[in-house]
Amino acid sequence: MRQLNSLLxxxxxxxxxxxxxxxxxxxxxxxxxSIGLDETISRALDTSEELKIKHSQxxxxxxxxxxxxxxxxxxxNAESSWYFNVDTPDLGLVKIPDYVNVSGVxxxxxxxxxxxxxxxxxxxxxxxxxxxxxxxxxxxxxxYGAKLSYYSNLLARDALSITEKSYANTLENEKLLKQxxxxxxxxxYEIIRMKAEVxxxxxxxxxxxxxFDAATETLKKIIGIDPNLxxxxxxxxxxxxxxxxRDTLIRIMYEREPSLKSIGKTIEAADxxxxxxxxxxxxxxxxxxxxxxxxxxxxxxxxDDASGNYTFAGVKISVPIWEGGKTEAQLSQSKADKxxxxxxxxxxxxxxxxxxxKAFLEYEQHKNNxxxxxxxxxxxxxxxxxxxxxxxxGQVTLTDLNxxxxxxxxxxxxxxxxxxxxxxxxARIERLIAGQYDE
Numbered sequence: 001m002r003q004l005n006s007l008l009x010x011x012x013x014x015x016x017x018x019x020x021x022x023x024x025x026x027x028x029x030x031x032x033x034s035i036g037l038d039e040t041i042s043r044a045l046d047t048s049e050e051l052k053i054k055h056s057q058x059x060x061x062x063x064x065x066x067x068x069x070x071x072x073x074x075x076x077n078a079e080s081s082w083y084f085n086v087d088t089p090d091l092g093l094v095k096i097p098d099y100v101n102v103s104g105v106x107x108x109x110x111x112x113x114x115x116x117x118x119x120x121x122x123x124x125x126x127x128x129x130x131x132x133x134x135x136x137x138x139x140x141x142x143x144y145g146a147k148l149s150y151y152s153n154l155l156a157r158d159a160l161s162i163t164e165k166s167y168a169n170t171l172e173n174e175k176l177l178k179q180x181x182x183x184x185x186x187x188x189y190e191i192i193r194m195k196a197e198v199x200x201x202x203x204x205x206x207x208x209x210x211x212f213d214a215a216t217e218t219l220k221k222i223i224g225i226d227p228n229l230x231x232x233x234x235x236x237x238x239x240x241x242x243x244x245x246r247d248t249l250i251r252i253m254y255e256r257e258p259s260l261k262s263i264g265k266t267i268e269a270a271d272x273x274x275x276x277x278x279x280x281x282x283x284x285x286x287x288x289x290x291x292x293x294x295x296x297x298x299x300x301x302x303x304d305d306a307s308g309n310y311t312f313a314g315v316k317i318s319v320p321i322w323e324g325g326k327t328e329a330q331l332s333q334s335k336a337d338k339x340x341x342x343x344x345x346x347x348x349x350x351x352x353x354x355x356x357x358k359a360f361l362e363y364e365q366h367k368n369n370x371x372x373x374x375x376x377x378x379x380x381x382x383x384x385x386x387x388x389x390x391x392x393x394g395q396v397t398l399t400d401l402n403x404x405x406x407x408x409x410x411x412x413x414x415x416x417x418x419x420x421x422x423x424x425x426x427a428r429i430e431r432l433i434a435g436q437y438d439e
């Protein structure tokens with residue numbers, strides 16, 4: 001029993017990473033929906049708050065890009081003001097009106113800024129690209145989480161089935177013992193020992209059922225369905241898996257892993273921003289034109305005393321001389337942002353490469369373990385059947401019979417754990433290469 005309890009504890013540890021208990025009171029008549037892996041992924045993508053946040057971040061980056069691009073386009077402003085001269089000096093021949101109205105339209109256009117505006121626009125555009133890759137990276141995380149929850153549910157379902165079968169086998173063994181008792185070949189000790197074996201299976205089954213219910217509740221939360229619905233997952237763990245080439249996996253990862261591409265775009269944006277800050281030290285040439293109307297009026301006259309249209313056009317050159325160190329500080333920040341992005345790229349690249357290599361090694365190990373697990377289960381089933389027959393004829397003891405049943409149950413659980421590990425490791429690989437190997 002220690003081995004069986006130990007294996008069930010291992011199952012609990014394996015699934016606890018995905019469990020997030022979210023129980024709710026039942027309301028109304030429960031309905032049952034059947035769901036497979038593809039639908040689990042689809043529902044998880046549709047209901048993920050994290051993906052919705054990523055979409056909003058893309059919109060924010062696009063808004064920043066449009067804001068930066070606006071500096072390249074003409075700016076047109078209209079302005080009108082009206083004021084009353086409360087007290088004016090008497091200047092003789094010069095007449096100052098009591099009421100003055102000034103209205104006008106001004107247009108300006110940057111002609112040349114030595115790259116300050118252009119590089120700022122490029123930086124904003126790269127950040128839009130980085131946000132898009134961030135969204136793709138978040139999508140891969142959601143897919144991985146959905147697979148993890150689905151496979152955890154499969155593991156819990158199969159573990160429950162195995163423990164229930166173990167309990168049924170123990171009841172069958174008890175019947176065999178009773179048949180022997182009729183012939184006077186069973187002692188009172190064997191009968192008590194058999195009852196203890198039967199009783200010990202009940203908590204094991206209950207624990208497996210609790211784990212299955214917890215896995216189901218977690219799946220409901222991830223796919224965003226009503227907690228009152230009953231979910232029945234479809235599908236099983238397959239027992240044959242493809243061979244992968246490690247070097248090919250590494251090449252694919254570097255080609256399309258979205259988080260690496262996002263950091264690459266961030267580096268490009270940081271570099272463009274540094275160039276824009278350097279250009280801030282240089283002059284900016286802009287063209288402008290304006291039309292103004294100025295009118296005045298006296299209280300003593302029904303007609304305007306002074307009015308007229310004024311039109312201006314020209315070129316303006318702005319030369320930054322001293323801004324209190326503001327431009328230098330901005331340049332220093334931009335350089336630091338670029339350095340951070342470069343270091344982050346190196347850090348993430350090394351970490352992802354390590355994860356992929358480890359996942360590949362684990363995948364190969366679990367595949368080799370699966371072959372041994374399948375053979376062990378087949379042999380344990382054959383041994384259990386033979387032990388039951390031998391026990392019926394008095395050739396083996398009750399301890400031998402119970403040990404044979406425990407061996408069979410443990411080997412079945414070992415096999416399910418190996419299948420779970422293979423599929424989770426494969427899901428990790430697919431997340432790192434942003435898709436399936438054969439795409």
